[in-house]
Amino acid sequence: MLIQGQASSPRTAETVLQAHWRHLDRRQSGIKGLLLGATILSCGSVLAILGFLSYFALPIFSEGHLAEILSWEWRPFQGKFGILPMAVGSLSLAVTAMGVAYPLGLGICGFAHGLGPRCLKGPLMGLINFMTSIPTVIYGFVSVIFLVPLVRGAFPESTGYSWLTAALTLSLMILPTIVLLVHAQLQQVDARVRLASAALGFSPAQTLLWVMRPLAFRGLWAAAVLGFSRALGDTIIALMVAGNAPQVPNSLLDSIRTLTSHIALVVATDSTSQAYQSIFASGLILFGVSIAVNLTLRRLQSRAALPATGRHD
Amino acid sequence: MGPKKPVDLEPTVLVKSLHVGFAGREVLHNLNAKFNRGWLAVVLGRSGSGKTTFLRALNRLNECFPRSATRGSLKLKLQGEWRDIYRNAMPLPELRRRVGMVFQTPHLLPGSIADNLALPVKLVLGVPRRNIASRVEWALEEAHLWDEVKDRLNAPAHTLSGGQQQRLCLARLLALEPEILLLDEPTASLDFRAALKVEELLLSLKERYTIIAVSHSLSQARRLADEALIFRDGSVVQRLSREDLQAPDTLQALLEEIF
Numbered sequence: 001m002l003i004q005g006q007a008s009s010p011r012t013a014e015t016v017l018q019a020h021w022r023h024l025d026r027r028q029s030g031i032k033g034l035l036l037g038a039t040i041l042s043c044g045s046v047l048a049i050l051g052f053l054s055y056f057a058l059p060i061f062s063e064g065h066l067a068e069i070l071s072w073e074w075r076p077f078q079g080k081f082g083i084l085p086m087a088v089g090s091l092s093l094a095v096t097a098m099g100v101a102y103p104l105g106l107g108i109c110g111f112a113h114g115l116g117p118r119c120l121k122g123p124l125m126g127l128i129n130f131m132t133s134i135p136t137v138i139y140g141f142v143s144v145i146f147l148v149p150l151v152r153g154a155f156p157e158s159t160g161y162s163w164l165t166a167a168l169t170l171s172l173m174i175l176p177t178i179v180l181l182v183h184a185q186l187q188q189v190d191a192r193v194r195l196a197s198a199a200l201g202f203s204p205a206q207t208l209l210w211v212m213r214p215l216a217f218r219g220l221w222a223a224a225v226l227g228f229s230r231a232l233g234d235t236i237i238a239l240m241v242a243g244n245a246p247q248v249p250n251s252l253l254d255s256i257r258t259l260t261s262h263i264a265l266v267v268a269t270d271s272t273s274q275a276y277q278s279i280f281a282s283g284l285i286l287f288g289v290s291i292a293v294n295l296t297l298r299r300l301q302s303r304a305a306l307p308a309t310g311r312h313d
Numbered sequence: 314m315g316p317k318k319p320v321d322l323e324p325t326v327l328v329k330s331l332h333v334g335f336a337g338r339e340v341l342h343n344l345n346a347k348f349n350r351g352w353l354a355v356v357l358g359r360s361g362s363g364k365t366t367f368l369r370a371l372n373r374l375n376e377c378f379p380r381s382a383t384r385g386s387l388k389l390k391l392q393g394e395w396r397d398i399y400r401n402a403m404p405l406p407e408l409r410r411r412v413g414m415v416f417q418t419p420h421l422l423p424g425s426i427a428d429n430l431a432l433p434v435k436l437v438l439g440v441p442r443r444n445i446a447s448r449v450e451w452a453l454e455e456a457h458l459w460d461e462v463k464d465r466l467n468a469p470a471h472t473l474s475g476g477q478q479q480r481l482c483l484a485r486l487l488a489l490e491p492e493i494l495l496l497d498e499p500t501a502s503l504d505f506r507a508a509l510k511v512e513e514l515l516l517s518l519k520e521r522y523t524i525i526a527v528s529h530s531l532s533q534a535r536r537l538a539d540e541a542l543i544f545r546d547g548s549v550v551q552r553l554s555r556e557d558l559q560a561p562d563t564l565q566a567l568l569e570e571i572f
Contacts, residue, residue, distance in 0.1 A: 118379075196420030198377050201410035201437040201489065210432055214423040 053287060057280035065274060069281050074246035076275045083278050085248045087285055089256035092249060093166055093238060094231040100171035101227060105178030106220075113186050113212070114204030125183065131176040140240035143169040148241060151253070158253035161243035166256070169237050178227045185219025186212055221301045229290055235260040259286050322349045324390070325493060325523040326371065331385035333363075333370050335378060340366045341547040344385075350492075353519040355534040356527045357571055358544030364527040367544070368495045371525070372412040373398060373405060391492055410437050413491035417501040419478035422485075426473065427466040429481055430488050438489055448488055456484035457514050476507025480514060487518075494518070496526040500533065512537055531567060534558060543570060 060066055071082030108128070112121045147169060152160030189212045197207040213220070235258075238244075243255025244265065257265075259282040266279045326348035333341040341363045348354050356364045366375060371389070375381040388397050391411050398408055422429045430449045434440045440448060449466070453459040458480045462473070473481060479499060486494065496515070500508035515524060515537060528534050534541050535558050543551035551570070557563045 193420065193422075195374060195377055196416060197422070199372060199374055199409055199414040199416075200433045200485070201406040201408075202433070203406055206436050210436060211422055 050287060053280055053283045057284050060277050060281055065277065069278050081274050081278045083262065083282055085246050086257050086259045086262045086282060088248050090232060090258040092163060093170065093256065093258055094228055096167040097170035097174060097231040098228050100167060101175045101178055102224060105175055105182060108179050109182045109186055110208055112183060113190060114208055128176045128179045136173055136234065136236050139169055139173050140237045143241045155253050159243065161241055161255055162253045163242060163249050163256045164252040166238050166242035169241055170231055170234055173234065173237060174227045174230045177230055178223045181223035181226060182219050185216040189215040221297055225294055225297045228293055232286065232290060233260065235264050239264055322352060325350045327388040329386040331370060331387055333366055333375055333383050336380040344548050346542060346549055348523050348525055350523045351520050352539045353515065353524045353537055355538035355541045356525065356544060357534055357541055359571060362544040363547040364544050365497055368497050368525065368527060371495055372409045372414055389493065406437060410489045411491050412493045412495060413486035413489060414495040415482050415486060415499045417498045419482050421470045421478060424470065425467045426462050426470050426481065429470045430485050433485060434488050452484040452488035455487045456480045458484055476503050476510055479503060479511055483514065493523045498527050498529055501529065
């Protein structure tokens with residue numbers, strides 16, 4: 001169509017071309033509209049959740065229950081509805097699970113990218129991929145059968161349903177998330193730098209540490225954020241193996257209750273009392289912590305991006 | 314028609330019946346060649362004739378690719394001592410430091426201009442921290458880059474122009490004290506002016522090193538080469554001296570052979 005127009009006369013060619021551009025313009029604005037709609041929808045949903053939570057948590061503030069809910073004791077039958085032990089439980093569990101899973105994940109990625117034998121890379125990544133497809137409840141279930149008795153056997157003073165058990169199980173659950181994110185980023189970087197840094201005489205370990213790590217920092221941050229968010233948001237594993245005692249733990253062998261399992265437990269048993277209100281406060285805290293972690297890491301990331309990162313494309 | 318050799322030429326690379334293949338497909342067949350210190354050799358040939366594979370055989374970089382297989386003898390004279398790098402080899406990092414390579418496009422390390430030189434010097438050569446700055450300066454001088462970058466050594470390396478980046482890669486190489494330089498179309502990604510600067514640099518370096526450069530450009534070969542090797546289908550089919558390269562009739566034949 002375009003070529004015909006050009007062939008006949010310059011004026012027609014121009015009009016044909018203009019019509020073509022108008023068509024492209026229309027299509028482009030159509031796509032833009034679609035994307036804008038999707039953006040509004042997803043942002044709207046998040047804001048709606050925040051609004052919904054705040055609305056239901058409002059009576060806590062207006063009726064002056066805030067001090068009661070932000071206290072250290074949960075004894076509903078004595079009218080004590082403190083959820084701070086659960087907040088501590090959630091944070092401790094997420095941090096310890098990350099403390100195990102993140103170094104392990106980085107180790108696995110290092111192994112797959114030059115530190116280990118090449119022939120093991122495929123099976124290893126296959127296994128990690130397989131792990132993503134296992135439902136979370138299976139992790140909890142297997143943990144109840146194997147890990148809980150193991151912990152109980154090793155530490156007779158514990159019931160086995162403990163912070164330690166939950167942290168280990170949870171770290172397995174978030175491991176694939178971390179590995180796959182870091183691996184994807186390393187793979188991208190690897191293709192760019194592998195030959196050149198080998199030619200300089202770098203060993204695979206040196207390449208990984210000094211060349212690929214700085215180039216892959218975005219993936220490393222993203223994996224940390226997502227891993228932590230998943231650990232914080234998990235419900236079923238904490239519910240099944242952490243023991244659910246509403247207390248601030250003194251040791252890894254103590255039983256803990258997370259905000260997420262608190263919500264699940266209260267929703268399942270009660271829907272009228274002030275206990276019910278406490279779950280909205282729990283939800284709000286979880287929401288707030290997630291957003292705070294995201295924003296903090298985003299800020300760190302953009303600050304880290306300022307000095308030279310050696311993009312050379 | 315072999316090249317006329319001055320008497321003091323010192324051979325440093327001896328290749329005898331070299332075969333290189335990947336996943337059962339042979340790329341280099343029965344390749345024989347000899348290179349000397351103080352002598353700039355240019356490898357010419359069509360795409361796919363095995364030029365790059367040949368260069369990568371010399372620093373064993375082909376082994377970074379899956380299922381590579383190398384047969385034959387490849388002897389290098391390093392530190393005054395002949396060794397077959399595929400038999401009684403030195404450790405790979407040591408070999409690759411002594412047999413440096415520059416690629417078609419500049420491959421920068423993350424970080425600043427100074428980092429790009431300091432990191433390999435520190436990691437590969439183990440130079441103590443206090444001596445690194447002077448070595449960085451020396452290498453940048455060697456690569457004719459010092460005057461252009463001395464005021465912004467801490468600027469990100471990717472802010473340099475393409476030609477400067479390629480000379481930075483050469484400086485990085487020289488900082489590691491190599492004996493043999495492998496250049497894989499070092500000016501392919503540069504404009505004419507930047508390419509000339511790199512060529513000038515190479516000519517100033519050739520006295521002290523063994524330089525083997527792959528090129529796509531016949532005119533570049535005529536400007537640079539003391540000797541040209543013509544590759545076809547994975548072996549050397551012709552060797553041309555500097556005089557041969559200047560002669561118009563050889564040139565015509567060459568144009569038909571390569572392009």
